Structures are given as structure tokens and as C-alpha cells.
Amino acid sequence: MTALTGVGVSPGVGFGPGYVLAYETPVPAPDARHGGDAGAERDRAARALERVAADLEERGVRAGGEAQDILSAQALMARDPGLAVGVAGLIDAGKSAARAVYEAFGGYREMLVDAGGYLGERAADLDDVRDRAIAVIEGLPVPGLPSRAAQPYVLIARDLAPADTALLSRDVVAAFVTEQGGPTSHTAILARAMGVPAVVACPGATSIAPGTPVLVDGVSGLVRPAPSEEEVATARNAASARDAVLAATTGPGMTADGHAVPLLANIGGPRDVDGALEHGAEGVGLYRTEFLFLDRTTAPSGEEQEAAYLEVLEAFPGGRVVVRTLDAGADKPLAFLPPQGEEPNPALGQRGLRLLRAHPEILNTQLAALARAAARSSAKLQVMAPMVATAEETAWYVATCKEAGLPSAGVMIEIPAAALRAADLAEEADFFSLGTNDLTQYAFAADRQVGALTALQDAWQPALLDLVALAVAGAAEHGRPCGVCGEAAGDPVLACVLAGLGVTSLSMAPPALPAVRAALSRHTREQCRLAAQAALAGTSPQEARAAARSHLPGLAGLAL
Template sequence: MNALTGVGVSPGVGSGPGYVLSREVPVPDADARHDGDAEAERARAARALERVAADLEERGARAGGQAQEILKAQALMARDPGLAVGVAGLIDAGMNASRAVYEGFGGYREMIVGAGGYLGERAADLDDVRDRVVALLEGLPAPGLPAPGVRPYVLLARDLAPADTAALSREVVAAFVTEQGGPTSHTAILARAMGVPAVVACPGAASVAAGTEVLVDGFSGLVRLDPSPEEVETVARAAAARQAVLAAATGPGATADGHPVPLLANVGGPRDVEGALRHGAEGVGLYRTEFLFLNRTAPPSEEEQVAAYLGVLDAFPGGRVVVRTLDAGADKPLAFLPPPGKEPNPALGQRGLRLFQRYPEIMETQLRALARAAARSSAKLQVMAPMVATRQEAAWYVAACKEAGIASAGVMIEIPSAALRSGDLAAEADFFSIGTNDLAQYTLAADREVGGLGMLHDPWQPALLDLVLAAVNGAAERGRSCGVCGEAAGDPALACVLVGMGVTSLSMAPTALPAVRAALSLHTRERCVLAAQAALAASSPSDARAAARAHLPELAGLAL
């Protein structure tokens, strides 16, 4: 075979010698015992766990941005008190530290994989922490990456851990290709943030012979092995032409006939602002505030929150900044709150708005901080609630925001019930923002990270498009705006379709903004409407994509 096919999750083209990452750390012998000094062995295990946690935090501090938050979460895994107790108990029973750590992590792995959802997606992160601790205890090299080569290499792996990718740059790696993962895996998120082409859910990637020349197309998901020099040159020329068009598309987002479509950025905090501005974001369509709350033993103070919100608001004077209030709980547990008890499926548990209802003091502090930040900035603050299912929930949230002095309060549409009854919700909320990632997961019962379910999580799924249209229509009936802040907004063809459906703004990873801006600028609103009608009439994702693109001919010339 000279080609592999996966899911393109970070746009661009990269080529170079393939390096296959082996993450194998020998499994400690099941019968491994310590020498009888349990206290010393417990101390050895504790030191190894702490050293790995500190190393992950140090890597995160060097990388900054989203990588720092992800590696902080991994460090928290190594410092989990429940894990420490479990490991100590196994050592007291006679196991040596390496085997105790291996089995301790194994119990946690079974639990989170069974939970599914966001928590289940973190199994690879947990495995990485385990392997690093075991390697340290056994005196082995930590699993990791090769030193930079003369030319950037293509990194191929079964899966990649955040610690592997956090410190990389475009100068070191030309592209990522993994057998596992999905559009919302940490590999995909970090690749997009770095501007490195990436393909996931690509069977056979880890079996490519080391040193094989690899050409990766992060747009289409195609991975070519041993491409000819002519093929590499052809793809490079096409990429250069595409980049020239993207660079020429500047200014506010709009269709070819001048219909305005604000193009906004998804950010996790002030560190992400520079990238959003560099790529021409007109504002922020999704400020994920959970990064302020995770991995802490106490909630952030009101003053700390005000500073974090101002760091983003002040970057967009006069612009729009949409803040999603705390989306945590269940699959993103907060260490400073008691666990909600056993939840068979945390993705359907106490999270998002439900957590606010259970702990209103957390919401009150956050809303006060947001109101204070808005009063000190010229940016136009809007706030929205995650995980809203009913009109009553929307009314409760909006009333709380108004009482705190926040002028514009909306809701996210990420649960099918919210889309189906969007007219009711629009009677309460000032605006909608559709989170296509979770909406797809809940609509199609497809875990976001399972590579084998990638087709079900395709944003072109007809059922998902139907629900997006239902939400848009419900908002329009009440004169409300309805944006999209899921990864679907960053697909140039789908962005045109969404505009044709009536979506009023698009928010995405900053690196996706130039391609979407260019795609809209090349097609009239009428073309977008025709593309939307064709996609909605299709009965499969591939048919919907092909039908829409038939009405968007300029995309073919850009390979978008």
C-alpha cells in the first residue's frame, strides 16, 4: 500500500521521514515483590509519582497555552490521593512499587474507560502517566520523542500523549498521524493550536517502516507513503497557492456579496489571545472558563477571575466576547467539590449548568466577576450556559445573569432536546451557540474519542445537520442570533453550509480562521443557501459533503 486514509483534524500539508513512536514500557512482572521493607517501597513509589507530576508541570509551563492546561491535568492524575492509597495498599500486600503502580493505574483505567465521554477519552493520558512512573522506577528511559533531525519528521503512532506533543513545533515535526483518536482528542487540539497538519483514526499508521518518506494532507485525511518528488512538489505548489489566497482574504468575515458573518475564536484564556489576533479573529465566540477551576484544591477567587476575564476582554475593544460559564463536574471533576456519588455514565451526569444548580455559590461568584470585568472593558460581554436541556433551565440561568448585572445571556445547544425545543428556549435566552461536538456525541450515541466511531461523529451527519437547522429556525422565530462554536465551524465547506442554513456567526480554533474567511469570500450567500439545501437533502455524510461542494466550486481550486 502506498496510501493510508484517516480523519483530517488539523489543516495543512506536511512531509518528511516517518518516525514511528513506540510507547512500549515493559509490563512489570505480576509476581514482582519488594524486599520486605514496605515503608521504603511506599516512599519510592511516592517519589516517582511526584517526580513525574513535577516533570509534566514543567513541560506544560514551557509550552504554555492549552498544552499547559492539559499537562496540569495529567500531573493531577499522578497526584491523585485515591491512587496513592491504592498503590500503598498493594505495596503493603507485598508487591514491589512498579507492579503496584501498574495495577493501581489499571483500576483507574477500567473506571474511566467504562465511564465514556470526556473522561473515557483520557485513557491514553492515564497510560502515559503510568508508563512514565514505571519507567522511572525501573530505571528505563521515559517514553518520548527523538531529538530534532536535519529536517522535520512526520510523527506516526498508535496514539500520542500530551507530554509528547506539548514541546514540539513546526520546526521539529512536519505532521502527526495516529491510529487512534478523534477530532476532539488532545492530539487534534494541540496540533491545531501549533498549526501542524494532523490525521487521526488512520489504521496502519504505527506499522509504517521507520524512515519511510510520508506526505500528510491534514485537509483530506490522506497519508501517502514514499511519494514521488513530483507528487510532493505538486502538493507543495497547491499548498502555496492556497496559502496565497488565504493571506489575501482579510478583514471581517463576509460572503462574496457582502453578507456579514462574524468570525470568532475559541480560546481557553489570555494565553490564547495572541493566536486569535494573529489569525484575524473579530472576537471570541467561546471562552472556556473551566481551565480556571480545574486542578485546584480551592476555587479561584473573584479577583483572580476578574483578571482572567479582563485578559481576554481587553484584547478585543469594542468586539464581542462570549464566555461559557463553568463547564465542569462529572467527566471534568473539581477537586474542591465533593464527588456527586456513583454515576453510571458521567457524560449524562452532574455537569455544566447542573453543577451550577447544585452549587449556586460557584455560579454567583463567577457571574459577579464577569459583570465586574465587563464594567471595566469596552468589549461586549455575552455569557452562555453549557448543558441546557429545558426551557426552565434556560429561564433560571438567564435570570441569574440579569440579577448579576450581565446584559446578554444565552445558552449552548448541545443536547438534542434543546435543539428540538429551541423555540421555547429562545423565548428565554438572548442568543444561541451550537456546540456541534457534544451535539453529535449525544445525538448519535458516539463517544467523541473512539476512532472506530469517527463516521458517526462526522459533523456532516444528516441527523446533526437537521438539529442545527432546528436550532437556527427556533432562534430566528424569536429574532435571536444563533452561532456555531463547535469544530464544524472550522470546516470551510461546512462553514458555507452553516451560513446557508442561517447561522449568524462562526467560532473556531484560531488556525482555521483564514481558510473559512477565504471560503466565504469566494461564494455568495445564494451559493451557500443552495449548498445547505443540497446537504440537508442527503442521506449520508459523504453524500452531504459531495452535494454541498458541488455548489461551492471555488473550494476545489484551493483544496479546501
């Protein structure tokens, strides 16, 4: 079979027998009905959904990190009161428990797809919860993967559910390959967090015969079935040489001529601190606080929040810790707040700072807890607001933070309007942090989970680099630092370009830190600046990347 090409989303080389995940839960027959005892049938459905929810939560606790956040959200789907009412109504109309679950989930799925944005991305997660519940009701094997194997295997699938991959490790899986998904899909996020090579948006991958040896390059996106021994040896030697170089490059992030570019970690809570320290993070550039709020019916107390913030601050004495205040809303609803009302496109709705302004008590409690934690630590705490669009919003947020006793308050640049008027926002904010994932999604009107739109989600798109340059220039006009905390920061080649554009710090998933550190250390600031200019002159992502690489000769030794 000829080689396949997809999008490399997690670096490294993986080799092993292909395990093709092709299991599908049978669709219950449209005319499937229960025997007449609706109450018993409702109980069957309710027990199955609760068993699925509990299993997802348990898997999340065991996995920790990003996986726990994702699986907790899936558990909430299984316990959704609206779904339960829909299932019960269908059973009362005579449908079997399995068919009722299938139809009720189908109705919700259509709503999610129609909503688009973040909720549209969750349709695949809803399908997974549905299939698990139906399997429990019908007494079928629950979808899953082998937790042990004679040797690490290459996991191949049309798409992968977080519940399947969350508990895997490099000892079990050598690489991921999926036909769907994009650079910010759950598969990509979890693969990077695990340090497992991964390729997504790879057409034809599931046609590989199970058991076929497969070589996967998570940088180039090349997937080669039945490679020769020479091809495997060459790829492994290159990967070993690369790992040796990365291990030998230590210390703070800086260019070859000593220009400092602090390298920070993106974390989802205290449980991610060990990984950040292991990979040499100089601090935290994005502390996501949603884990404290999303999976509960009452708001977290100030004391609970303070303890979670202090645990991270104490891990980086004297270092920088940037906390993003709650990013929730219509796309990630809070059960303890009144419903916001139906929104046709939640991704563009009442979320982030907009929600916090509507419910200032939530923000005030969070800021007070952060201020108390900062007073007990030597770390340099900074706070930033998500989903900011205007200078007025920036001024309100910064003033609110200062009133709470927090001296350094900034904003995320993830809406194109904010990048275009960055100079106005910089007049009010103490710093910027560029969220390139959402900035790309909104700039190109391209859903992050849709594999067919992968080309538009490419962080090398020249138009996105233009927006980054505008934001950096606007920040510099007022002497403000401007970092990047999106997935783009973890691309070693793009990291050099970002440094050349004037980005002042880079924050990423911890496993990406060594490669970025090594890439920066092999190039001068001037080389990075020339690479940035060349990338901006490109008219496509391919042109931009190739032009940048021509000014970055040190990448050759890193096999990047």
C-alpha cells in the same frame, strides 16, 4: 507501500521522514515483589508519581494554550489520593513499587472505560501517566520524542500522548499520523492549535518503516509513503497556492455579496489571545473558564477571576467576547466541592449548569467578577451556560445573569433536546451557541475518542445538520442570533453550509480562521444557502459534503 487513508483533522501538507513511535514501557512481572522494606518502597512510588506530575505541569506551562489544560489534568491523575492509597496497599501486600503502580492504575483504567463518556476518553491519558511513573521507578528512559531533528519529521503512532506532542512545533514535526483517535481527540485538537497537518484513524500507519519519506494531506486524509518527487512537488505547490490565497483574504468574515458572518476564536484563557489576534479573530466566541477552577483545592477568588476576564476583554475593544461559565462536574470534578457521589455515566451526570445550580455560590462569584470586568472594558461581554436541556433551565440562568448585572445571557445547544425545542429556549435566551462536538456525541451515542466510531462523529452527518437547522430556526423565530463554536465551524466547506443554514457567527481554533474567511469570501449567500439545502438532502456524510461542494465552485482555488 500503497497509500493509506485516514481522517484529515488539521489542514495542510506535511512531508518528511517517518518517525514511528513504538516505545512501550515493559509491564512489571506479576510476581514482582519488594525486598521487605514496604516504607521505602512506598516512598519510591510516591516520588515517582510526584516527579511525573511535576514534569507534566512544567511541560504544560511551557506549552500554554490547550496543551496546558490537558497536561494539568494528567498531573492531577498522578496526584490522585485514591490512586496513592491503592498503590500503598499493594506495596504493603508485598508488591514491588512498579507492579503496584501498574495494578492500581489498571483498576482505575477499568473504571474509566466502564464509565464511558469524558472519563472513558481519559483512559489513554491514564496509561501514559502509568508508563511514565513505571519508567521512573525502574530507571528506564521516560517515553518521549526527539525535540530536535535534522529536518521536520512525520510523527506516526498508534496514538499520541499530550505530554509527547505539547512541546513540538512546525520546526520539529511536519505532520501527525495516528491509527486511533477521532476529529476531537487530543491529537486533533493540539495539531489544529499548532497549525500542523494531521490525519487520525489511519489503519496500518505504524507499519510504515521508520525513516521512510511520508507525504501527509491533512484535508483529504491521504498518507502516501515514499511518494515520487512529482507527487511531493504537486502537493507542495497546491499548499503554497492555498496559503497565498488565505494570506490575501483579510478583514471581517462575510460572503462574496457582503453578508456578514463574524469569525471569532475559541480560547482557553488569556494566553491564547495573541494567536487569536494573529489570525484575525473579530472577537471571542468561546472563552472556556475551566482553567481557573480545575487544578486547585480552593475556589478562585472573584478578584483573580476578574483579572483573567478583563485581560481578554481589553484585547478586543468594541468587539464581542462570549464567556462560557464554568463547565465542570462529575466528568471534570472540582477538588474544592464535596464529591457528587458515584455516577454510572458521568458524561450524562451532574455537570455544567446542573452543577452550578447545585452550588450557586460558584456561579454567583463568577458572574459578579464578569460584571466588574465588563464595567472596566469597552468589549461587548456575553455569557452563556453549558449543558442546557430545557426552557426552565434557560430561564433560571438568564434571570441569574440579569440579577448580576449582565445584560446578554445565552445558552449552548449541545444536548439534542435543546435543539429539538430551540424555539422554547429562544423565548428565554438572548442568543444560542451550538457546541457541535458534544451535540454530535450525544445525538449519535458515539464517544468522541473512539476511532472506530469516527464515521458517527462526522459533523457532516445529515442528522446533525438537521439539529443545527432546527436550532437556527428556533432562534430566528424569536429574532435571536445563533452561532456555532464547535469544531465544525473550522471546516471551511462546512462553514459555508452553516452560513447557508442561517448561522450568524462562527467560532473556532484560531489557525482555522484564514481558510474559513477565504471560503466564505468566494461565495454568495445564495450559494451557501443552496449548498446547505443540498447537504440536508444527503443520506450520508459523504453525500452531504459532495452535494454541498457542487454549489461552492470557489473552493477549487483554495485546494479544499
